[in-house]
Amino acid sequence: MIVIDIDASRVTVAQRTGTERYSYELIAALDRIAPSDIHFRLYVNGRRDQLPPVSERATIHDIRLPRLWTHLRLGPTSWRARPHVLFVPAHVVPLLHPPTVVTIHDVGYRAFPETHTARRRLELELTTRWSLRAARHVITISHATKRDLINWYGADPNRITVTHLGCSSIFAPPADPRVVAAVTAHYGLDQRPYLLYIGTVQPRKNLSRVIDALALTIAAGYDLDLVIAGKRGWLSEPIERRAGELGIANRVHFTGFVADADLPALLAGALAFVFPSLYEGFGMPVVEAMACGTPVITSTSSSLPEIAGDAALLVDPLDTNAIAAAIMRLSDDQDLRATLRQRGLARAHLFNWETCARQTLAVLLQQSR
Structure with missing residues (x-):
């Protein structure tokens, strides 16, 4: 029996985004595809009810601690239990640990330091350096992040494996148009065509420039709204004020976190998904938008060209005029929207x-020897 410990603490939040969704979907897929001689021990810090359904091959261990859970509870507990390998799906290897594989999602704080607080930059810098040093092997979710770790930290490329993320089956064009109509009406979006962003509201997502681009588009005579669907992150206040400063507060809708069940309809109802982020380790919302048949505008930076391929309009995220031009081009060109829809699907x-899980499991088994 091969025993794999997993830090499942990221899963146990009420509102999953980014790394939390990755942890949830990957744990579920690992449980589905692993052979019978593998046993998973899932460690959580409360809220075990938020875990995905798992088979008898997995046991759940609730080892609660209010602070410093990773270093004071996860690490020592796993080290004493002596698994073949510990898997940490998000960034931080415990100070005391058995053989460990860690996923480092991105190093956006290096590329755009001004989009993070000084304290957060220091935390991320220290934890990334430690994890690169302490882990037996590192997983990144794009070739772009792997290159950044090599270029900025001198990481050994032979100790890094790339595993692209997946897309949940819930993301698909809704079969019934009435579902789209009901969801858009629920969010008050039945007045005019809308652009959609999904993700945490924070500077790295470049939302201030998206709002500026919307203002340029409206000034050029286009009748559009912008929907920003996501929970607040750090430094979100200036973003939330920007529409009022430009006199278009009635055209920008901050919905807060949107439940997964509503996302496919919200995406399918949008004229375009606008995601010109400054930096992404992968850009999961881009794939989810494509899976729902929504035309995508995204960035020429970081991993986004790698993920979007030829299925999106790529723009310089620092060029507000380019973002606005892409919005206007999609608004005017029905054939282009249809082409991007088919390419995106x-x-x-x-x-x-499942592919992500098989690649991850191969790394875990290799490092368990």
């Missing part, structure tokens, strides 16, 4: 959680 099929 095809490209989204390249990303699935």
Whole structure:
């Protein structure tokens, strides 16, 4: 029996985004595809009810601690239990640990330091350096992040494996148009065509420039709204004020966190998904938008060209005029929207959680020897 410990603490939150969704989907897929001689021990810090359904091959261990859980509870507990390997799906290897594989999602704080607080930059810098040093092997979710770790930290490329993320089966064009109509009406979006962003509201997502681009588009005579669907992150206040400063507060809708069940309809109802982020380790919302048949505008930076391929309009995220021009081009060109829809649907099929799980499991088994 091969025993794999997993830090499942990221899963146990009420509102999953980014690394939490990755942890949830990957744990579920690992449980589905692993052979019978593998046993998973899932460690959580409360809220075990938020875990995905798992088989008898997995046991759940609730080892609660209010602070410093990773270093004072996860690490010592796993070290004493002596698994073949510990898997940490997000960034931080415990100070005391058995053989460990860690996923480092991105190093955006290096590329755009001004989008993070000084304290957060220091935390991320220290934990990334430690994890690169302490882990037996590192997983990144794009070739772009792997290159950044090599270029900025001198990481050994032979100790890094790339595993692209998957896309949940819930993301697909809704079969019934009435579902789209009901969801858009629920969020008050039945007045005019809308652009959609999904993700945490924080500077790295470049939302201030998206709002500026919307103002340029409206000034050029286009009748559009912008929907920003996501929970607040750090430094979100200036973003939330920007629309009022430009006199278009009635055209920008901050919905807060949107439940997964509503996302496919919200995406399908949008004129375009606008995601010109400054930096992404992968850009999961781009794949989810493509899977729902929504035309995508995204960035020429970081991992986003790698993920979007030829299925999106790529723009310089620092060029507000370019973002506005892409919005206007999609608004005017029905044939282009149809082309991007078909390309996006095809490209989204390249990303699935079973493939991600098989690649991850191969790394874990290799490092368990």
